[in-house]
């Protein structure tokens with residue numbers, strides 16, 4: 001038997017394997033709510049322009065609501081011969097309300113329908129993802145305020161560089177997420193346009209009102225060009241690109257958390273509930289959550305490349321290739337949401353080992369730059385100061401002493417410009433407090449940055 005939705009011109013049924021091979025119902029069923037909302041908006045518009053009677057509209061709306069209830073209560077069996085979510089729902093509607101159900105598809109094609117569904121779906125997920133980013137940022141800012149004065153070594157090349165505060169480090173992560181939030185918001189503007197009415201590719205001969213359907217679905221406006229509307233998936237690629245950058249940031253944070261929880265660093269402790277043990281080594285507590293987030297970054301990057309490759313060189317307008325957009329896109333959404341949830345739950349529970357961080361900063365000659373700056377303030381050219389401090393550090397390594405642990409006489413071996421007041425700047429507190437400008441690590445600046453960041457979150 002031929003297909004009930006498009007079998008008119010066919011003389012034989014589709015090959016059983018081909019039917020499965022071309023079906024998308026296994027993965028596009030998750031857009032059922034968007035599909036039904038789109039159909040209700042379309043039908044509402046068809047009634048307004050006189051294509052459906054108000055009685056027909058009522059039947060369609062009621063029927064679609066019932067279909068939705070059937071889906072949500074698990075009483076609708078998805079059919080592979082019906083190929084995708086669009087035809088499954090339309091067929092169920094027609095089962096329920098008869099001939100009127102067959103009028104729903106007037107002035108519409110699955111091509112504008114699927115583009116509408118994906119846009120609605122991505123828009124909703126962007127809104128949820130942005131809420132989760134905000135929740136994570138709240139945790140980071142809270143941690144930054146709590147640890148505004150906790151000193152740790154700042155690194156370059158993963159070698160101890162200068163002292164910073166743990167709060168400052170958390171606010172660095174917050175800035176990355178702030179830009180991720182902005183990127184998703186920016187992407188949302190281009191997602192939130194209505195392709196409905198583009199029909200198969202050229203528009204439709206019916207007197208449709210595209211502004212009305214756009215409005216009903218909460219889109220900002222209809223898209224401009226029917227060919228473009230049904231073919232491009234750049235909005236999904238953009239979403240995946242913003243997701244890749246978000247994951248890149250989470251993977252960097254993960255790498256640091258993993259290092260910091262190791263016995264060698266011992267800077268922080270993650271609560272047991274975010275870690276797992278080893279089946280052979282009884283002492284182990286592994287930072288699985290950050291490790292998995294770091295690993296999942298790879299699959300998001302992979303999906304981004306999949307979609308770019310899928311879109312590349314597709315001629316206008318719709319091609320079946322685009323059915324392949326969904327699995328990568330949905331996996332990106334699921335992965336990003338999972339990672340954000342784990343992070344937003346975990347970050348506020350991070351415990352900081354202040355003593356170990358301070359000790360690491362002290363051991364690593366992290367105030368060496370401060371000593372050089374001190375000599376410069378006393379009139380020495382920076383290059384000479386660099387040399388003097390380099391020699392002092394060499395001596396410190398030999399003697400096993402940090403700069404702040406040397407006596408004045410010891411320091412004066414390298415320059416008699418050094419006097420008693422040097423000890424004010426060689427302390428870790430002196431070093432961080434001195435970096436007292438916007439964006440600097442001084443605790444006062446970290447608290448000010450946290451205050452500004454909280455205001456931004458409140459304005460959302």
Ligand code: ARG
Pocket residue numbers: 024028084110111114318320322323324
């Ligand atoms: N399942 C299809 C997709 O995901 C819907 C659009 C099909 N359109 C068509 N002309 N075959 O893209």
